[in-house]
Amino acid sequence: MNNKDNLIPREVFDHLVDLAAFSLEEQEKSYLHEQMNNQLNSIRELEAIPLPDDLPVTTHGVDYGQDGTPPLRKDEWVACQNTADILAQAPCVEDDYIVVPDIPTTELE
Amino acid sequence: MMTELTDxxxxxxxxxxxxKQVSAREILQAHLQYIEKADxxxxxxxxxxxxxxxxxxxAFITHTEAIALRQAKQVDEKIAKGEDAGLLAGVPFTVKDIFCVKDTPSTAASRILANFTAPYTATPVARLAAAGGLMLGxxxxxxFTYGSSSESSAFQPSPRNPWDLSKVPGGSSGGSAAAVAAHEGALSLGTDTAGSIRQPAAFCGVVGMKPTYGRVSRYGLIAFGSSLDCPGPLARTVKDAALMLQVIAGADKADATAAMKDVPDYLKDIEKDIAGMRIGLSPDYFRITFPDPExxxxVEQELPTEIQDAVYRTAEVYKALGATIVEDVPMxxxxxxxxxxxxxxxxxAASNLHRFDGVKYGYRTPEQVKDxxxxxxxxRGEGFGLQPKLRILMGMYVSAAQYAEQYYQRALKVRSLIRNDFEIVFDPGGLYKLDALLTPTTPTTAFGMAAVYGDSVMMQYADQLTVPANHAGVPGISIPAGFSDDGLPVGVQLLGADFSEAKLLRIARAFEMATETDEWRTKKPIVLEGE
Incomplete structure (x- = not known):
């Protein structure tokens, strides 16, 4: 395996860029595509590891135990105390509504 | 007196x-004057x-002098009234700019958040302030913490290493480690996702601790890897790291991943002897395996001799203190x-970064757009730098439906194997019964500015010896253990079982005390020479 191998085809890369909602210069695309291939080359080392069928996944390393695990908060509506501070961070606001450009729509047949 | 206060x-x-030998305000003024001159x-x-x-x-992105002055005034007023001013009364600290602090820019070192002023404060920062700390900036x-050199910051110049200004301070908590090493605040709050506290601590010759996952609340931390991120202390001494952890650790109703475990007194037994403790050495931490760039x-490579020697010297110190050194521990x-x-x-990362869209907060393109x-x-194209973009794209690729089993699910299972390595060696009823595993913190000392940046694979491999603890969730601490031939700090790492921070701090402090008169302890960062 050579890290210059094109493990991720360019059309797959372009599709990901589209899904990620990035507008990119060609130079950026070249760098990102190359680095993704290099990283995938590293990741493929995992394929050679023999894994027992019953091996569980680990999503968090530490088991807190029943006493150490915080209970989930109740699903209750709580009034926000600083709506003005939060709205002040939005790039465009009108009458306390966040304003965005036109939302593309598709006519349904 | 004024300049000495920073030391x-x-x-x-x-x-x-x-x-009452000195006021919080005097301490603050000494630090502000020094930072203005040095930073x-x-x-x-x-x-x-x-x-x-x-x-x-x-080291800094934002100075918060007005906040620190207000905090110093409050501390001095409490002292004057005879009230308890807190564990950190008058102690200046800095905060990695990945934590939200109300009414301050909270940028994540990214253009996409450069104009974001946080409407709330992260729990660990709030706790530092409540304990009497003074936030310098x-x-x-x-x-977004994506790197191991701090060079990927959108805010330039990026931090330099106080021991050699042509070298990186490490990362991602490079500003934190550089600030602490350069005496720009006694403490700094960092985060560690793959080694981002311990690696820069080693590069800058300071103490850095990654607590157990869930020991410190992540509320108000701008998330990177939610199952890996750990806030933690950087300090110049082990006792200071313990003091800071004491303040920031504990349950938090605002963070459902913060463990509801009692926080022990980290200082009570920190200077008790360590005779009888079992400290392991693993050959698997004395080599790194990485893909050849060409x-x-x-390729598998032994670590440089000077890094290995630092670990063996540390083990000898522990042996002399009565600890049992257990060799050939398999990891x-x-x-x-x-x-x-x-x-x-x-x-x-991809999951966490999809929220940045130019709608609710942060950067929105100033260009006219059609929809x-x-x-x-x-x-997103203009607001994110290359490293966040790379992480988002890679995260989407390996979690895509057609690849998820091959990559993501498999990685989660291998994570179980890594966790299992630690469970075996720390099992009190097992073969090894370790109290701590002693390892190098980093495969090299601090590398040159621009020497690795851009090669995202090689940069990541700088974390090979620190990242297993993040996968496993276990705590780790990096402490200074000497210098390389070219005068750069070398750090060693102690890893322990879940929630064993008190024990790790005690073992780390034992080394600090045993070596406090060593010649290498008298060396100062280049920026402090002549101070």
């Missing part, structure tokens, strides 16, 4: 304030590189830490 430990400063210009968006950049530290980091073939899955990290952290979709693309 004191947090422990000493709090004592001086509580015994140089703070990182800024579109900061144009200058030849003078290599003459200063550049927000310090620089890799953009061929892509995997066979250490080498998979980075490939697993390439998958899990990217998936989590919402174009606004998203332009805002």
């Amino acid at each position: 004191y430990s947090a422990f000493k400063l709090a004592d001086l304030v509580k015994t 140089g210009r703070p990182g800024s968006l579109d900061g144009i590189p200058s030849a003078d950049d290599d003459k200063k530290i550049h 927000k310090v620089n980091l890799d953009e 061929s892509g073939e995997y 066979p899955n250490t080498r998979y830490g980075i490939p697993v990290y390439f998958v899990i952290s990217r998936v989590e 919402l979709t174009e606004m998203y693309r332009r805002s």
